[in-house]
Amino acid sequence: MRGSAMRLARAQWAPLAALAVLSLLSALLAVAVPARTEAGYDRAAAAAAGSSADLTVEGKAAGSAAWSAVPSQAAMGANSVTWQQMLPRSLAKVAGEPEASARTARLPVPGTFDAPRLMYLGWDLGAWNRIRVVAGRMAINPPSETSGDIRVMVSETYAAQLGYKVGDRLDLGDLAVEISGLYEPLNAADPFWEPRPSLLHPVKVSLGGDGGQADAGTALLDAGGYSRVVRETGTQFTFSWRFPIRGADIDAGDAAALAADLGAFRSAVQGRGGLFPCDVVSALDDRLTEFAGRLHTARSVLGLALGGLAAVAAGVLLLAAGLLGERLRPVLGTMRARGASLRQLAVPACGLTALAVVPAALLGYAAGRLLDAGPPQPSSAYAIGALVGVVLLVPAAMAWRERAGGLGSATDRREDLVAARPFVRRLVLDVLLVALAVIGVVLLRERGASAGTDPLVAAVPVLLGAALGVLVLRAYPYLLRAAGPFLRRRSGAVAFLGIARASRQNLVGALPLVVLLLAATVAGFTATVDTALRDGQVRASWSEIGADARIEAGPVDDAALARIRALPGVTGAVPFRVITGVSTATDQAPMTVVGVDLDAYRKFAPRVPDVPSGSGVLLSPLAARTVGGGTVTLSRPGMSPITVRSAGEIEYIPGQGRGTAFVVVPYKMIAGETGFPSQVFVNGDVDAEALRAAAPGRDVRMRQDVLRSMTDVPMVTVVHQTFRDGALIGGGFGLLAVLLVLVVGARARGRTVAHLRALGLSRRQSRGLALVEIAPVLLCAVGAGWVLGLLLPDITGPVVDLRPYTGGFAATAHVPGWPALLGLLGALLLAAAAAVAVDRAFDTRPGTALRTGD
Structure with missing residues (x-):
């Protein structure tokens, strides 16, 4: 028995080796891909928390x-x-x-300075262990001391920048302090100092209103100094117990x-x-809540892609197991004819398959763990076990098929796909599969984004792909039959012979059609969503900035505008005049008046979304509720009153927040107003520093910086990488399926071609015949799968909601870009090249393949 099993294994070494390699690859990817994705999620979580959380x-x-x-x-x-x-x-x-500390409210420092000065008195327990005195002495206030100046210390940098020295006395309202010493940090790079910059150097703080900014710093108190301030004055302290969070x-x-x-x-x-x-x-809870929303979206969208990828891998494994079963059918038929029981048939069939699959799957799992792509996921082991179990069912089903047969049943029956009769059971299964796909889509759309990572989400693309696959398999024979008479009338025989050989395939031989369809669906879906995500982020950047760059803060005169337009790379500049705090006589609610030539701006920046086509005076929804209908007069101190009448509404214009009250008026209505802020929208390839030099003292915001802040988010990187890897892996499995069918059937095909070569078929025609044989499966499967992949984002609807990554803009489905289309074309060419290469590798001479009498 052992010898016969070894002979059988040697005879079927090619499909067994293919099955083992595919099992190893599938197990390796089942471990590495989820682990790598989860590692990306973890990096994104750490980045969301931040290093200074x-x-x-x-x-x-x-x-x-x-x-x-x-x-x-x-x-x-x-x-x-x-x-x-x-x-x-x-x-x-x-x-x-x-880290415990207590700090007073800000105390004004009297005197005449370039900018107002404020000082905090801080009792910080951790700071005393991280400084060294460089001048004077430690600020020690004995408990017994109840009068005189309170001793404090300031940093050497603070004293140097603001002109203080040891011994200086400061009157701070009810307090009088003396600088008894200067210090420097033992390690300025210590994370301890990051949230406490005022302990090391002066910082700018806002005085509120139009008071400008002040120079502020913190002077260190000891416990005795804190005690005196608390007991002798009514100074308020802010007590803080800070817990640094290890974001990593x-x-x-x-x-x-x-x-x-x-x-x-x-x-x-x-x-x-x-x-x-x-x-x-x-801010940790807000950051983590935002991250949770992004994580939910990523797992939902990537679950669709990874579910399809798992189905492709399972399909390739089933195809390999099915081809092995077809090779074993004559052996099983002979054994059955000699009286073997079904159990005796199942032992060699299942044993050979298990010999190829189980060790390879274990080796792939071990290799995936050794790669250490990320934290191991329990789902990986479940997926590998399910794949192995499904593959082992194939030889068992092959043995079961021989229950009523014998030698003739295994050798004489032909099951050509074109000539096969539709069985009722297969028809019922097809209808059931289509019904399940429709039900899955309906339930998914009803549940919407709340579906999350539910298995139903990952199963919908697989169900749709399988349903479309059975429909294509139903239509495939009719397409081949329709092509036969047409090709028969042509002068060349290659096309007709190729279609005839494609028609001779059985259901197992046509299984690559379903595998390729699923692979093309995964590739089409990932390419479409990836393009939609990138396009949505670009639209969000245009909406945020309004042009390639925006200059704001402070009035911009004609000379500054001319300098901006004269910069190298600038293709255009449109000014906006912005007047805040405007109101009507009957309602003092503040509004913002934006003066702009809207027609010119629309031509200047056509890629900015939500800019209306109307002209005249346009009101935001909130401003429309405030102003009401009819003609109103808008005014404020320093501005000449203007009379406006609404010509429509505008939801948003760059530079103004959504949901705020603003009025867009023609630029000429307020062009003469001076002393109010302006904004200049600039298009072209221009450097931010050049813009700041042309408009000194003004803030410059670049659209590319906004776009980079969205695209460089770790979670977005994970999504892009997983989409890319999913498309490449799916395409690779599809090509492996094609190569597997070609190699396993190459010997039998070589004998057929040898007969045709004896009848006059040339080598060149043999290569063309190989291409024609594979063309129907490639074109039908890839075409149908690609179209389904393009439609999947619309079909799944609420689940593919990428707004957390696009600043709230809906990322609608789009046709993939040129890289994806070129990748699809390259995959088709590779499949065609594989067919030609296998034909050349197994080219059999008629003299060695044919016997006397053939």
């Missing part, structure tokens, strides 16, 4: 309330321990040690739990008694 428990108190709650450094540390113990487990896992330790699975636990921690802090009211200040 923190969580701060913060409260304000003054006088006796502050002194009774935090009388000493020990009390400050005890509160740190309390907050740390209250952290939920998910937060405690990524939070560092608490946050993965995609933590994001949702962290956001929820942060809300629970905030509620617990607000409800704690025995201390002044405290709250949790952190």
Whole structure:
């Protein structure tokens, strides 16, 4: 028995080797692709949290309330321990040690300076261990001291920039402080200093309103100094217990739990008694909530692509197992004719398949783990097990087919696809598959974006591809039959013979059609969505900036506008005049008047979305509700009143936020107004520094910077890479399916061609015959699959919602770009080249292939 099994394995080494290689590749990809994608999600989660993410428990108190709650450094540390113990487990896992500090409200520094000066007094426990004194002495305030100046320290850089020195005395309202020493950080690159820049150098702070900016810094207090300020004055302190968050330790699975636990921690802090009211200040929950939305979209969209890719891999494996079963049919028929039972048939058939599949799958799984592409996913092991199980069912089904047959049943029956009768069971299965696909689409569209990563989402493309595949298989024989009479009348015989040989394929031989269709569907879908995503991000950048660049802040005169237009690379510039704080006599609600030649701007920047085709005075929806109908007069101090009458509404114009109240008027209506801000929209290939030089003192925003901020988001990179890899892997499996069918059937085809060569077929005609044989399957499968892939984004509808990546702009489906179309053409050419190469490799001379009497 062992010897016969070895002989059978040697006789079928080609399909067994192909099945083993395909199993290894499928298992390897089943481990590596999900792991790599999940690793990308984890990197995106860490980037979303940010390297400087923190969580701060913060409260304000003054006088006796502050002194009774935090009388000493020990009390400050005890509160740190309390907050740390209250952290939920998910937060405690990524939070560092608490950093306790207390800082006064800003205190004005009297004197005449180039800019106003403010000073904070800060009691920061962690800072004292990270500085060295470079001048003077440490700021020590003994507990017994109750009068005189309070000693503080400032950084050497702060003192040098603002002209302070050791011994200087500052009057800060109710406080008088003396600079007793200057310090510098032990390590200026320590992350501790990043949220505390005012401890190292002066920082600019806004005074609010039109007060401009002031130079602010923080002077260090010790515990004794804090005690004196709290007990002797009513100065308010802001107490902070900062927990630095290790963003690198946050993965995609933590994001949702962290956001929820942060809300629970905030509620617990607000409800704690025995201390002044405290709250949790952190941008982490907003960042993680935004990331969760992007992650949901990515998993939904990529689930569609990866589900289709898994179906392609399964199809190729089933094809290889089916071809092996077809090669084993004569052997199984002979064994059955000699009285073998079905179990005795199943043992060699299933045993050979298991010998090829199981070790290869295990080796592929091990290789995938060794690649260390990312955290291993449980779904990988389940997918590999399911693939192995499905493949092992094929030889069992082949053995079951011989239950009523014998030698004749295995050798004499022909099951040509064109001549095959439609069985009722196959018809029922086809109808059931189509019905399941339709039901899946209906349920998916009803559930919308909430479907998320439900298996139904990943199954819809596979169901649609399989349903379209059975429909194409139904129509395929009729297309071949229709082509036969037409080709028969042509002078050449190659086309007719090629179609005739394509018609002789059985259902297993036509299985590449379904595999190629699924592969083309995956490629078409990924190319379409990828193009839609890129196009949506470009549209969002045009909407955000309004041109290739936008110059704003401060009035722009004719001379500055001329300098801008004269810059090298500038192809055009359109000015906007912006007047804020405008209102009507009957309603003082502030509005913004935007003066622009709308027709000129529309021609200048046709790619900016949502710019209406109307002209005249246009009102935003909020401004229309404020102004109402009819003619109104708009005015403000310093502006000549203008009378306007609405000619329509405008949802958005670059430079004005959505949902705000603004009025767009012709530029000439307010062209004479001076002293108000202007915006200049610039098109062309121009450098930001050149624009700043041409319009000094003004802010310049570049569209490419906005686009880069959207495209360089780690999650977007993951989506693009997965789409690219999915298209390449799907195309590679499709080509492997074609090559597999060609190689496995090459020997039998060589004998047929040898007969034709004896009848006068030339070598060149033999190559043409190979192309014609494969052309119907390639064209039908790739054409139908590509069209389905282009339509899938519209069919799946709400699931493919890419607005979290496009600034809220809907990324509608588009025809893929030239790279995708060239890739499709290249795949077809590779398949054709494979057919010719196999024909040449298995070219058999008539004298060696034919026997006497043939």
